[in-house]
Amino acid sequence: MKLDNDTLQAHIEQKAPQFVKNIELALDGTLTLETDRAQILDCLQFLRDDEGLQFHFLTSLCCVHYPDHAGREFGIVYLLHNWRSQTRLRVKIFFPADDPHVPSATALWPTANWMERQEYDFFGIIFTGHPDLKRILNVDDLDVFPMRKEYRLEDGTRTDKDDRFFGRTGNFDRRFD
Amino acid sequence: MVQSYFSQIDSLEGELATLNLGPTHPATHGIFQNVLKMDGERIVSAEPTIGYIHRAFEKLAEHRPYNQVTPITDRLNYCSSPINNIGWHLTVEKLAKIEVPKRAQYMRVIMMELARIADHLICNSVIGVDTGALTGFTYMFQERERIYELYEEVCGARLTTNIGRIGGMERDFSTVFHEKLRDFMKTFPARFEEFNNLLARNRIFMDRTIGVGPISAERAMAYGFTGPNLRAAGVDYDVRVMEPYSSYEDFDFLIPVGKDGDTYDRFVVRQEEIRQSLRIIEQAYSKLPEGPYYTDVPDYFLPPKDEVYTKMEALIYHFKIVMGEIPIPEGEVYQAVEGGNGELGFYLISDGGRQPYRLHFRRPCFIYYQAYPEMIKGSLLSDAILTMSSMNVIAGELDA
Numbered sequence: 252m253k254l255d256n257d258t259l260q261a262h263i264e265q266k267a268p269q270f271v272k273n274i275e276l277a278l279d280g281t282l283t284l285e286t287d288r289a290q291i292l293d294c295l296q297f298l299r300d301d302e303g304l305q306f307h308f309l310t311s312l313c314c315v316h317y318p319d320h321a322g323r324e325f326g327i328v329y330l331l332h333n334w335r336s337q338t339r340l341r342v343k344i345f346f347p348a349d350d351p352h353v354p355s356a357t358a359l360w361p362t363a364n365w366m367e368r369q370e371y372d373f374f375g376i377i378f379t380g381h382p383d384l385k386r387i388l389n390v391d392d393l394d395v396f397p398m399r400k401e402y403r404l405e406d407g408t409r410t411d412k413d414d415r416f417f418g419r420t421g422n423f424d425r426r427f428d
Numbered sequence: 429m430v431q432s433y434f435s436q437i438d439s440l441e442g443e444l445a446t447l448n449l450g451p452t453h454p455a456t457h458g459i460f461q462n463v464l465k466m467d468g469e470r471i472v473s474a475e476p477t478i479g480y481i482h483r484a485f486e487k488l489a490e491h492r493p494y495n496q497v498t499p500i501t502d503r504l505n506y507c508s509s510p511i512n513n514i515g516w517h518l519t520v521e522k523l524a525k526i527e528v529p530k531r532a533q534y535m536r537v538i539m540m541e542l543a544r545i546a547d548h549l550i551c552n553s554v555i556g557v558d559t560g561a562l563t564g565f566t567y568m569f570q571e572r573e574r575i576y577e578l579y580e581e582v583c584g585a586r587l588t589t590n591i592g593r594i595g596g597m598e599r600d601f602s603t604v605f606h607e608k609l610r611d612f613m614k615t616f617p618a619r620f621e622e623f624n625n626l627l628a629r630n631r632i633f634m635d636r637t638i639g640v641g642p643i644s645a646e647r648a649m650a651y652g653f654t655g656p657n658l659r660a661a662g663v664d665y666d667v668r669v670m671e672p673y674s675s676y677e678d679f680d681f682l683i684p685v686g687k688d689g690d691t692y693d694r695f696v697v698r699q700e701e702i703r704q705s706l707r708i709i710e711q712a713y714s715k716l717p718e719g720p721y722y723t724d725v726p727d728y729f730l731p732p733k734d735e736v737y738t739k740m741e742a743l744i745y746h747f748k749i750v751m752g753e754i755p756i757p758e759g760e761v762y763q764a765v766e767g768g769n770g771e772l773g774f775y776l777i778s779d780g781g782r783q784p785y786r787l788h789f790r791r792p793c794f795i796y797y798q799a800y801p802e803m804i805k806g807s808l809l810s811d812a813i814l815t816m817s818s819m820n821v822i823a824g825e826l827d828a
Contacts, residue, residue, distance in 0.1 A: 278759025279522055309652060310764075311773060311795070313788035330762060330775060330790070337670050339762065362652030365798040373486070388479035388827060397487060404491045 254336040256282045262303050270294040283341040291327075291344050292354045298331060298340065299359060306331035306340055309360040314370040318400045324348035325376060329356070355381040373398035444472055447809070451480050455813045457554060458823030462800075462812075469808050474801040478794075482827040489787040493752025494520050495594055495730060497784070502588035504791060505825040508547035508768040509589045510539045510579065515765035518673055519774040520594045522761045526725055530717040532596040533675040537712045538609075539582065539591060540674070540765075541705040546575045547768030548656070548698040548705075551820040555695055556627055558817045559636045564626045571619060574612050581605035595729035596722025609713065617706060624699055637692040641803045641815025648689060651799040654792050655770025657819055660697045661689030667766040679711045691811075691818040727754050752782030769793050769820055793825040 259282055264271055270293070273285040286294045298306040310330040317324055323345035331340045344353065355378035356363040367378040368387040375396035378384055386393065395402060450461035459480040465472040485504070489497050501512040514536050521528060528536075549572050553565040576586040581604050583591040592598065601609075627633045643653070648661040658665055664683045668676040684700035686693030722729050726745045735742035748754060758780040764773040773790030796819065803819075804812040 277761070278757065279761035279763075281760075281762060283760070308649060310771065311652075311775065311788065311790040313775060313786075315777060315786045328775070328788075330773070334665055334670065341760075341762075360652070361650050362795055362798065365794065369794075386479075388482040390479075397484065404487060 254333065254338040256280070259304075259338065259340070263298075266301065266303075267294070267297050270297065277341065281339050281341055283343060285343045285345070288344045288346045288353060291342070292356065292359065294342065295329065295331075295356055295359055298342070304333065305335060306333045306338075308332040308334060309356070309362055309366075310339075312356070312363065312366045312370065314374040314376055314398075316374060316398065316400050318348075320345070322347045325351055325374065327353055327370070327376065351375060352377045352379050354379055355384075357381055372396075375399070449809075449812075451477075455558060455817070457817060458821060458826070460821070460823060460826060464809070464812070466809065469810075471804050471807055471809060471812055474804055474812070476797065476800060478797070479827050481823050485789065485828045486787060489784050491783055493750065493782050494754065494756065494784070495728075495749055496752075497787070498592075499588065499590050501789075502590055503824050504789065504828065505547070505768055505772070505793070505822045506587060507550050507822055508543035509587065510543040510591045511547075511765055511767050512772060513589060513591045514540055514674065515763060515767070515772055515774060517592050517594050518765065519761060519763040519776050520728070522763050523757060523759065523776060523778055524594075524725075524728060524755075525757075526595050526723055526728060528596055528674075528723055529719050529721070530675065531719045532721045532723075534712045534716050535597050535601065535721060536592060536674050537676065537679070538709050538716075539579070541708045541712075542575050542578055544705045544766075544768055545702050546572050547820075548702050551768075551817070552627075552695055552698050553623070554817045555637070555691065555814065556633070558814050559633055561627065561630075561633065564623045567619065568623055571616055574608070574616070578605060578608055578612065581608060593722065593730050595725045596720070598730070599732070600721045609709075613706070613710065613713070617703075620702060628696065628699065634692060637695060637814060637818070638690060639688070640691040640811045641807065641818065642688050642690040643799060643803055644689060647799070647802070648796075651802075652795040653770065653799070654796070655767065656697045656701060657689075657694055657796055658770065659684065660686035660693035662687055667764050667771050671764060673763070673765060676708075678715075679708045681705075681708050691814050694818040754782070756780055756782070764790070767792060769822065769825065770796065789828055791825045791828055793821050794828070797821050797826055 256276060260274055270286045270290060272287060275283055277283050298304050310332045312327060312329045315326045315328060324347055326343055326345045329342040353376055355367055365387060367381055370376050371378060371384055372386045372389050373396060445466045447464040447466050449464055450456045451459045461477040463475040485500050488500055498513050498516055501516045502509040504512050549568045553568040556564045579589050580586055581602055583589050643661055645661045645663050648658050662685050664685050666683045669683060681704040684697050686697050730749055731742035731746050736746045756778055758778055760777050762773060762775045764771050770792030772792060775788040776784055777786040779785040804815050
């Protein structure tokens with residue numbers, strides 16, 4: 252039986268209004284809960300352990316970079332899943348780029364370990380309390396966090412892909428590389 | 429002389445040896461490294477290092493129009509690329525709210541289940557190889573070859589298939605495909621059972637695999653296991669049943685589960701899943717609906733090549749799609765499919781632009797491989813090899 256979104260939303264708002272900063276329905280019909288970074292662990296623990304919710308499975312987590320959103324440049328999205336009622340829920344937090352610290356969820360789910368290392372590797376998010384926060388897919392001595400939007404896909408000094416070679420002129424600030 | 433030699437040995441007692449398993453080691457079946465601390469033959473601790481074939485797929489996806497992301501997904505789990513491709517098509521279809529005709533859905537199911545069979549065949553026959561039984565592997569690779577020929581008939585490629593299109597399939601099943609599929613369905617089950625007889629009740633194989641690399645259901649779920657590895661531990665979670673996509677709800681099949689989550693259970697669960705996949709293919713093929721194999725969505729569906737060369741509209745749409753000039757709604761979707769290794773998820777954030785704003789791949793391999801050190805702690809080195817091959821760690825999916 253599927254826990255429908257209205258019941259889910261009412262349940263969260265009634266039992267833990269302190270965690271609800273914003274709640275909305277995404278395009279694919281998944282409820283998305285925004286909460287404060289400071290209480291993200293309490294919020295995740297509540298969602299996992301509450302009798303009526305039981306979001307026991309952390310499907311994945313990922314970071315999103317919005318360079319234009321001042322004060323909310325980085326976001327972490329937790330994809331939660333309740334297998335018993337077949338319900339998914341997304342939890343989001345946003346925080347400024349000059350303070351990229353997020354409490355680690357490894358104490359709640361061991362699987363968060365590599366997921367968080369991956370987001371540290373690509374976005375430079377510091378997960379406080381993580382047992383082994385180091386790069387995972389990139390080489391250890393890389394000095395950038397490549398998934399941040401300011402890093403182009405290819406080296407910006409390359410000239411061999413200049414549009415002039417394709418019979419075009421002008422400075423096309425192409426988002427395609 | 430003799431005395432000094434023995435005193436040297438005494439001084440080594442109690443010291444742990446460090447062993448580099450990989451990055452290129454024939455038994456790892458892929459490029460990843462494990463630094464093992466060994467006490468004789470026993471593993472005291474393991475430290476996996478991954479990323480050797482990292483190709484920045486998430487970054488690449490942010491710079492490509494939607495239909496050009498499909499070839500990236502090929503290279504995730506390259507043992508079952510059609511599942512990845514179709515998973516991506518389903519994601520975009522969910523975002524753009526495209527309804528795919530029944531025929532295309534059934535065709536996709538047939539291709540995805542063939543891919544699952546190929547994936548499981550590789551994994552299980554490799555477990556045989558790692559226990560010292562090469563024969564089954566050589567015979568099953570012949571069968572995998574026939575599955576690849578089937579891919580070839582649909583999409584022209586074998587390994588990195590780029591199969592299907594956003595909005596349907598690229599072409600209908602050809603007569604050769606029908607012949608080859610019928611032949612495969614007629615002859616494969618018997619040959620597969622022969623392979624099964626080689627290993628499943630083989631005393632040596634059972635002694636080598638039962639109780640090797642076990643994981644409990646609780647630990648498996650805490651580690652984010654999905655797919656056959658989780659089902660071997662006794663949890664019947666399968667995306668095809670939980671959130672049916674592409675008409676999986678139309679078919680009758682069972683979800684096999686194991687009990688102990690050890691290497692033998694993983695092997696048996698995969699074997700049974702192959703039989704269930706055959707059942708699904710049989711049902712889908714016998715009930716294959718008539719009708720078009722794609723939706724009439726010229727904004728998204730890449731037109732057939734012969735029309736591109738002869739018709740103005742097709743050429744224009746081809747150009748627009750390839751350049752990414754297609755209407756894409758703003759929003760977020762998550763689409764999961766049951767890949768060869770578990771829940772393969774696509775979390776897509778669109779800002780309405782011509783390429784994804786952010787695309788996150790939930791790669792089952794990457795997520796469950798972190799349990800490997802815990803699973804092999806205290807076991808023999810030869811058992812650690814078996815545990816790894818039975819977990820079916822695919823380097824492409826691990827490193828993205």
